[in-house]
Structures are given as C-alpha cells and as structure tokens.
Amino acid sequence: MDDIVRQAVARAIETMQGNLGERLTIDDLARAAMFSKFHFTRIFLRATGLSPGRFLSALRVAEAKRLLATTATSVADISHQVGYNSVGTFSARFSGSVGLSPTGYRQHCGLPDRLPERTGQPESAAGVRGRLWFPPVLQRGPVFVGLFPARIAEGAPARYAVVPGDGHYALTSVPVGSWYVIACAYGVFDDRGPRALTGLSGPVTVHREVTAHLADVRLRPRHRFDPPVLLALPELWPAPARRAVAV
DNA sequence: ATGCAACTCCGGAGTATCAC
DNA sequence: GTGATACTCCGGAGTTGCAT
Numbered sequence A: 001m002d003d004i005v006r007q008a009v010a011r012a013i014e015t016m017q018g019n020l021g022e023r024l025t026i027d028d029l030a031r032a033a034m035f036s037k038f039h040f041t042r043i044f045l046r047a048t049g050l051s052p053g054r055f056l057s058a059l060r061v062a063e064a065k066r067l068l069a070t071t072a073t074s075v076a077d078i079s080h081q082v083g084y085n086s087v088g089t090f091s092a093r094f095s096g097s098v099g100l101s102p103t104g105y106r107q108h109c110g111l112p113d114r115l116p117e118r119t120g121q122p123e124s125a126a127g128v129r130g131r132l133w134f135p136p137v138l139q140r141g142p143v144f145v146g147l148f149p150a151r152i153a154e155g156a157p158a159r160y161a162v163v164p165g166d167g168h169y170a171l172t173s174v175p176v177g178s179w180y181v182i183a184c185a186y187g188v189f190d191d192r193g194p195r196a197l198t199g200l201s202g203p204v205t206v207h208r209e210v211t212a213h214l215a216d217v218r219l220r221p222r223h224r225f226d227p228p229v230l231l232a233l234p235e236l237w238p239a240p241a242r243r244a245v246a247v
Numbered sequence B: 001a002t003g004c005a006a007c008t009c010c011g012g013a014g015t016a017t018c019a020c
Numbered sequence C: 001g002t003g004a005t006a007c008t009c010c011g012g013a014g015t016t017g018c019a020t
Helices: A003-018 A026-033 A037-048 A052-070 A075-081 A087-098 A102-107
Strands: A127-133 A143-148 A160-163 A168-171 A177-190 A193-206 A212-214
Touching: A003 A026, A003 A037, A003 A052, A026 A037, A026 A052, A037 A052, A052 A075, A052 A087, A052 A102, A075 A087, A075 A102, A087 A102, A127 A143, A127 A177, A127 A193, A143 A168, A160 A168
Parallel strands: A127 A212
Antiparallel strands: A127 A168, A143 A160, A143 A177, A177 A193
16 A cells, blocks of 8 residues: 555545544545545555445444443434434444444443344354464453454454453354454553554355364554444453543 | 446434333 | 334445446
C-alpha cells in the first residue's frame, strides 16, 4: 500500500469519525479521499478488510456502545446521535452486531457472561488451533479468539474461546465453512500501560473430512485502519484496567 | 486507475408486541 | 402511557465483476 492510498484511506476514516451523525455517502468519502467512488471502494476494502459502508456502520455501532456505557442518554437519542433516523433499525443493527440489545448492553456494562455461537451451518469434527504470537510486553492477559465469517468481530462467532496468554488456542467442533480467526487482548501491559492488541488469520476453510486446521495469529497493537470490535466480549481484563483501553 | 452495469443488501418507515 | 425491541417491505445506495 503506497502513501497516497494510505493517506486517502486515513482521510476517509477521519471524515467518517468526524461526521458519524451525518448522512455520508460513498461519493462524499471518495471526494474526501480524492478518488472515484469505484476505485475508492476497492482501495478502502484492500486497506481495511471492510467496504466503506460497513466500516462506517461499524464506527457508528462502536460509538453507540461508548455512549451506552458512559452516559444515561436514551437509546432513541443515541440512535440519532450516531446517524440512524429509525430507532427500530438501530436496535436491530446493534443487536445483530454486538450480540446484546442496546439496553441489554447497558445493563451488562458490555460484559456478557457467555456468548451465543453461530448456528445454522453443518457441524464438523474439525478443530482449529494455533499459536498466539505476542509483541514484547511486560504482562500478558487473557485472549479472546473467535471464528467469524468476515474480517470484523461482529455477530455470533462460529466458535470462540478465552484462553490465558500462554500462547496457544484450540477450537473444537468447528462448523463447515470459511472463517477468519480474530484474536483480541486488552489485559496486556507494556512500559506505557495497558494496551489493546488484535490479530487476524485466515480465512481458514473447514471441510468435513479434514480434522485439524492450523492458524497461528500474530497479535499487534490496534491500528487506525482496523475496524472496531463490535461484539460484546466476555471479561478480558482485570477490574482496575477496565475501560482504560479504547476498544 | 477508472468507468459501467447488474446485482446485493442496508436502512427507513410503519406496525405489533412486550416490559415496566 | 412510554420506551424498547422485533419484524416486514421497499427503494436506493453501495458493491462487485468485467471492460477499457
């Protein structure tokens, strides 16, 4: 990815973040990035793993999560603040992405006890396992590892596990299909304090007749081109560090 | 790198239902 | 009664594949 493309994508993301409550179109974003809308969509997808529309939706849901967790604003007001004109649409999109309804998210402080796993796909005897590579840190914490159909932690994972930060994970009885392995860790500290790490591997294509799939994941600090984690994740960090890290 | 056409799917609007 | 959620339908914005 060259600098011009990097800057264009960064400009588009800044435009999204600064105008979450406005009605933004691909044309607006393409203009901000100084590309045609067709070409812009392609370079954006290559840079972030998501189309501009889906990235913008993800930013809106992430902002709604923040407002629900940190303010007493009503769900209706929050839906308007993040750019939805219909509370019904907002509630449905939020529930689909986060795994909890807006009020459920607020009640649980964004920390569900257990996540529902994706149903509907045929099960297999296959497992997906691998090694988790950490950057140099002072203290490792638990890591969420989940299987998702796209390069964003959204909706019910096909399978997931929360593993200690000792470097390995294993997921069993994985449904047949093509899955991205997404890992997130928040209880990780380096000399500057708590850090949010993320990692992605795949897609891993799970067949019925193959029983073991290997997918190592390299964890790294979150980058501004990474789509936000929308799924409400189980407890991943010790209480004192809670909310100290931007998710 | 860019444009076009066809198709997909997201969001708006309306309504019903439920919980408090 | 009020607010939140669930559901359906439809139009159009956005995505994708192909051509240049």
